[in-house]
Amino acid sequence: xxxxxxxxxxxxxxxxxxxTGKFIAYNGLFEEREVSWLPSYGPEARGGTSNCxxxxxxxxxxxxxVMNPDILIAMNLPxxxxxxxAVVPGGKIFIDSSLIERKVERDDxxxxxxPATQIASDEKLSGSANMILLGNVxxxxxxxxxxxxxxxxxxxxxxxRKNLIEINEKAIELGYNF
Amino acid sequence: MSEKVLMKGNEAIAEAAIMAGCRHYFGYPxxxxxxxxAYMAKRMPKIDGVFLQAxxxxxxxxxxxxxxxxxxxxxTSSSSPGISLKxxxxxxxxxxxxxxxxxxxxxxxxxxxxxQPSQSDYWQATKASGHGDFRRIVLAPxxxxxxxxxxxxxxxxxxxxxxxxxxxxxxxxxxxxxxVSLDMGEVTQYDKSWALTGTGRQRKPNIVNSxxxxxxxxxxxxxxxxxxYAQIEKNEVMxxxxxxxxxEYCVVAFGIASRVSKNVINEARKKGIKVGLIRPITLWPFPxxxxxxxxxxxxxxxxxxxxxxxxxxxxxxxIRCKKPVLLCNRxxxxxxxxxxxxxxxxxxxxxxx
Numbered sequence: 001x002x003x004x005x006x007x008x009x010x011x012x013x014x015x016x017x018x019x020t021g022k023f024i025a026y027n028g029l030f031e032e033r034e035v036s037w038l039p040s041y042g043p044e045a046r047g048g049t050s051n052c053x054x055x056x057x058x059x060x061x062x063x064x065x066v067m068n069p070d071i072l073i074a075m076n077l078p079x080x081x082x083x084x085x086a087v088v089p090g091g092k093i094f095i096d097s098s099l100i101e102r103k104v105e106r107d108d109x110x111x112x113x114x115p116a117t118q119i120a121s122d123e124k125l126s127g128s129a130n131m132i133l134l135g136n137v138x139x140x141x142x143x144x145x146x147x148x149x150x151x152x153x154x155x156x157x158x159x160x161r162k163n164l165i166e167i168n169e170k171a172i173e174l175g176y177n178f
Numbered sequence: 179m180s181e182k183v184l185m186k187g188n189e190a191i192a193e194a195a196i197m198a199g200c201r202h203y204f205g206y207p208x209x210x211x212x213x214x215x216a217y218m219a220k221r222m223p224k225i226d227g228v229f230l231q232a233x234x235x236x237x238x239x240x241x242x243x244x245x246x247x248x249x250x251x252x253x254t255s256s257s258s259p260g261i262s263l264k265x266x267x268x269x270x271x272x273x274x275x276x277x278x279x280x281x282x283x284x285x286x287x288x289x290x291x292x293x294q295p296s297q298s299d300y301w302q303a304t305k306a307s308g309h310g311d312f313r314r315i316v317l318a319p320x321x322x323x324x325x326x327x328x329x330x331x332x333x334x335x336x337x338x339x340x341x342x343x344x345x346x347x348x349x350x351x352x353x354x355x356x357x358v359s360l361d362m363g364e365v366t367q368y369d370k371s372w373a374l375t376g377t378g379r380q381r382k383p384n385i386v387n388s389x390x391x392x393x394x395x396x397x398x399x400x401x402x403x404x405x406x407y408a409q410i411e412k413n414e415v416m417x418x419x420x421x422x423x424x425x426e427y428c429v430v431a432f433g434i435a436s437r438v439s440k441n442v443i444n445e446a447r448k449k450g451i452k453v454g455l456i457r458p459i460t461l462w463p464f465p466x467x468x469x470x471x472x473x474x475x476x477x478x479x480x481x482x483x484x485x486x487x488x489x490x491x492x493x494x495x496x497i498r499c500k501k502p503v504l505l506c507n508r509x510x511x512x513x514x515x516x517x518x519x520x521x522x523x524x525x526x527x528x529x530x531x
Contacts, residue, residue, distance in 0.1 A: 022184075022355070029184050029357050037184070037355040041210055042293045062441035063434075064354050065513060 002058040003033065005143055006066045009130075010051035010083055011075025011096075016130035019156075020073065021052035023134060026152045027144040028056035036064035049078050056143070071141060073133050074100060075116075092141060094133050112136055114178055120171065128171035135175020146176060182357035187325045187347065188213035190358055191281055192221070194329035195253050199365050200279070201227035202245045202252040204238040206260060209293040210349035211283035214255045235260040239267030239280075246276035247386040249373025251333055255281035257349075258299050259290055261307075268342060269308025273388025275372075275403070277336035279329065281345045283352040284484075286511040294511025295349035297433060297484035303346045304462045304492075311400050313407045315343040315414070316461040318432040322356035328459070330362045335414060337368040339406050346461060348484065350434040350513070416459035417468055421447065425454030427526050428472045430493050431482035432458050434513060439482050442519040453523055461489070466496040473497035477530030480522045482506045482514055502529050 007024055011017045018039050028035035038053040053066035072087050073094045074080040080093075080100055087093055089108040098117035114136050116129035125132075138146050149172055157165045185193070192214045195203070203218040215231065222229035232238035238254045245252040256264065261282045271278055284299045286292040303316045315335050317328040325347065332343035374384050390396035418436075421443055422428065431439040436457040446453045456472060458465050472479075478501055481490040487505045494503050506522035508514045 025184055025355060029182065035184065035355075035357055038350065039353055041349070041353045061356075061437075062444070063438040063516065064350065064356075065438070067515065 004057040004059060005055070005071065005141075006069050007054040007056075007071045007073070007143070008051060008066045008069035008083055008086070009054070009073040009075070010049065010079030011130075013048055013050040015050070015075050016127065017050045017052050017075065020130045020134050021054045022156060023152055024054045024056065024143060026155055027148050030148060030151060031144075033058055034061045036061045038064040038066075049076070049082075051079065051083075071137060071143065073137065075129065075133070076100065077102070080104070094137055096129055096133060098129075110140070112140055114175060116175065119174055119178070123170070123174060125167055125171050125174075128167055131168045131171035132175035132178070135172035136178055137175075138172070139176045182359050184355050185322060185358050186213055186355050187319075187322045187352045188283065189217045190322050190325040191255070191329050191345065191347075192217035193360060194326040194362065195279065195333070196221060196225065196227070197360060197362055198251060198330050198333040200251040200253050200333065201225065202250060203228065204230050204232050204241040204252070204254050206232055206235045206238050206256065208257045208260045210285060210295070210352050211255050211257050211281065213352070214281065214283075235263035236267065239264040239271075242278050242280075243267060243270055243274065243276060246271065246278045247274065247374045249370035249375060251277075251279075251337070253279040253281065255283065257283050257285045258287050258296065261299065261302065265302075265308040268314070269310050269312065270388050271342045272308065272312035272314065272403075273310060274386045275340045276342065276386065277333075277340055278342050279332045279336060279345065280342060281329075281347065284346065284348045286509065292511045293349070295434060295484060295513060296509065296511060297348055297435065298486070298488065298509060299346065300461065300483070300485055300488035303344055304464070307344075312403065313341070313410075313462060315339070315341065315410065315463075316346050317343060317416075318346050318459060318461050319351055320433050320436050320457065320459075322351065322354065323358045324459075325351065326358050326360060326362065334366055335410075337366075337370075339410055340372070341406070346433075348433050349511075411463040414460060415463045415465050415467070417465035418455075418457040418459060419468070420455040420457065422454035422456065422472065424452055425472070426475070426477050427451065427453040427480070427523060427530060428476040428478075429453060429455045429480045429482055429519070429523065430458070430469070430489065431455065432461065432489070433484075435482040435484055438514055438516060439519055442516050442523060445516070446520065446523050451523060451527055458489075464492050464496065469493060469496040470498070473500045476501060478526040479503040480506055480519070480526050482519055482522070484513060485509060502526075504529070
């Protein structure tokens, strides 16, 4: 069975939606898979709702637009409202339960509630809720192996911003062990 | 350097242009192509190149004319409304027989329109990019890799035929990231003895000009130009065929629309519908012969477009209206969903029998 995962990450602009997508995309590149990363752009990226489609696959990728994600990472309520029904049956939804109070209504998907914003704030990792959620995705899916985290981080964050690397890696670890 | 890197489509255009030897970029910011200008602003000063943010799109295209006249590789980029502003300059480039690359990362129109992806500048790019009798090579990338290869190709063809190439992309391909190889090989050098490089009092001055007051002379320049266009139509047509070998139905789509279509073709094949895709890569010259050939064996065509139906005219002309052509479209920044395209394919099956 060839590998193919469609991921949709959605939240407010500024929550690191696009960065999270890039992280997944870079890992796909390292694993020599086909990859596409498509952001919402324009006013959305400047503070409104923002989302990012990532596809990682062994086969050539047709449309880069994720209509029906295997994995949905929802970082605010409007995103969950908008995309809950789009997730494929048997798919997985990861929710920042500090910001989304309601539960997922479907019973044909696996749901993971992680109070990511709260954890980030408690651990003085503010702004890293996205990486905490990603950590939990790594634990509960075969999207990417945990061992690759450092390698991808190195590629994505410039070495001179070493503190950011540490913060992000800590956040991923917290999410993974949640 | 065959290692692949992840790049945004817009950045890939800029890097490919630099690799192709372009050291002069003139632009004016507009969504969704501003990353091209941003990338050029960062890179050009480091390689002794020129990045200049002009006071307007009109100024930028006229700066392009100036550099092109010296025989140096030059480009500008914009999005739909900005391209309209450039149309006078585009006509002058054609009238002066100057090579240049113009990038249009299309957004929804008309007017200021929106900023989401569109293909509604098809007519403008392929038929009506300015006043007068002239053509322009139009290349339509469908991936970030093609943003690289077709930018390279665009410069090459422009030099080869002394005319302007346009890279006609859309907001999706401009904004998305995919792994790309930047290995494009050597840049072919062409004779540019026509260029304005200073005579050093060693030769007669070259003249670059689009004004011919004697009608006989102006007619002759048009005839000569069209001889060149005929060569291009003969030699430079590019297209991709996907699952066309046994196809009974043919989807025609370029850019982002072709990618959605490929997904649908895979799904339709599972349902036993023998459908394939012809993806024009050059929109001018248009792959007329491939389509006409397909008309002999296909029962119906579907044109998938992010416009109110512009390319469909060229399809009908190419196949000489031998078979029905259905339109599947979304506009204003919307993209046809796989379901939209599947519905159109199933409709084609009904009509084609």
